Amino acid sequence: MLAVALSVALSQVVRADDFQAKLLYCKTCHGLSGQGYHGYYAMPRLAGQQPQYIENQLRAFIEHRRRNAIMANVAHALSPSMLSALAHHFRALDPPPLSGRGPGSAMGKRIYEEGLPDSNVPACSACHGPDARGQDQIPRLAGQLPDYFYSKLVNWSAERGQNSSMPDSSAVMGPTSHNLTKSQIAAVAAYVSGLR
Amino acid sequence: MSVVSGSFMKRVWPKLVILAILCSPVSSRAGSSIAASVRNCTWCHGTGAQGYTVAPRLAGQRSLYIEAQLRGYAAHIRDNPLSKQYMWSAAANLRTDTVRDLADYFASLPPKTAHDGHWAFAERGQAIYLQGIPEANIVACLACHGPVGQGVREIPRLGGMSYFYLKRRLEEWGQGYHSAPASPMPLAASTLGPDEIEALASYLSFVR
Numbered sequence: 087m088l089a090v091a092l093s094v095a096l097s098q099v100v101r102a103d104d105f106q107a108k109l110l111y112c113k114t115c116h117g118l119s120g121q122g123y124h125g126y127y128a129m130p131r132l133a134g135q136q137p138q139y140i141e142n143q144l145r146a147f148i149e150h151r152r153r154n155a156i157m158a159n160v161a162h163a164l165s166p167s168m169l170s171a172l173a174h175h176f177r178a179l180d181p182p183p184l185s186g187r188g189p190g191s192a193m194g195k196r197i198y199e200e201g202l203p204d205s206n207v208p209a210c211s212a213c214h215g216p217d218a219r220g221q222d223q224i225p226r227l228a229g230q231l232p233d234y235f236y237s238k239l240v241n242w243s244a245e246r247g248q249n250s251s252m253p254d255s256s257a258v259m260g261p262t263s264h265n266l267t268k269s270q271i272a273a274v275a276a277y278v279s280g281l282r
Numbered sequence: 283m284s285v286v287s288g289s290f291m292k293r294v295w296p297k298l299v300i301l302a303i304l305c306s307p308v309s310s311r312a313g314s315s316i317a318a319s320v321r322n323c324t325w326c327h328g329t330g331a332q333g334y335t336v337a338p339r340l341a342g343q344r345s346l347y348i349e350a351q352l353r354g355y356a357a358h359i360r361d362n363p364l365s366k367q368y369m370w371s372a373a374a375n376l377r378t379d380t381v382r383d384l385a386d387y388f389a390s391l392p393p394k395t396a397h398d399g400h401w402a403f404a405e406r407g408q409a410i411y412l413q414g415i416p417e418a419n420i421v422a423c424l425a426c427h428g429p430v431g432q433g434v435r436e437i438p439r440l441g442g443m444s445y446f447y448l449k450r451r452l453e454e455w456g457q458g459y460h461s462a463p464a465s466p467m468p469l470a471a472s473t474l475g476p477d478e479i480e481a482l483a484s485y486l487s488f489v490r
Contacts (some may be wrong), residue, residue: 111473115421125434163416
């Protein structure tokens, strides 16, 4: 009985150490406060992100639904319990946005709040929320790195929904990403990146 | 020269030749206003700024990185022993526009590949560079330094730098020395063991 209790306690200690080590590994690239980082590639802000979204994305890398060579390697090494614990950790972090509002943010705000009816672009706020904090599987956009945001939307159909045998919710964004021009995407990026 | 040949000249003569090579092309390649400053750099960093013994290659380095490091020496942020010994004083009295001119000048020089690592470790180094070792919480270097170690903005070019420089820098991160404020490198290097450092430094020394 004592031995079992000890081994349970011991394994929890090890798991806590493993979790902290893995967390530092994430933050090496995604910023020490999860605020994102501009490396050779833009590495997204995770702070304040919806846990269900992070979890779904990490699984998407593993299941080849989302294409990204670096993150596929990273996610493959995560146990299901580690993956879930990491996804929940970032929710509580609240560093200021890495970038302030960029040029074009006024147009971006209008697109975000009203959409572009003539181009079949719904208001972003309808799903991502008026404050861009997302919910459940719908990601938070507030404070996201503008260059990350831009490259994701421009390449949406080449990166998301890549496993035809496992269709996922990323399909929702496909038409909208195509109906936005690059300058409109840049404008929305400039707007949401400045939101707290 | 043969008249004065002795052990002293045998030791010094090759160095004089190197110094003559170092100094000759500089004044014609750089603008006259920074020629003296460039000479101060190439004295240690070598002809064409390709690096020489402990002084790293500057040719082809990212301009913003050189600028940031020169500011870091002057502010005593970059604090490893050789930086303290040589670069703190070298960078102490540089004007802002001189720093920028020097950075642009060295960034414009074509870099040569060092080729001085251990070839046997290069393949493992490439795998770590491109993929990291997720099970050991070792991050993929390319996320910040680019697919072929080219660097970007204030993130340095690593491809083709000398094995000895790369190895020493990676070791120093783990020993607690600093470079730039908020740099992720102390964390990134903290999970690297001697074998991984050996492999990475070897691989990068061969990258064009």
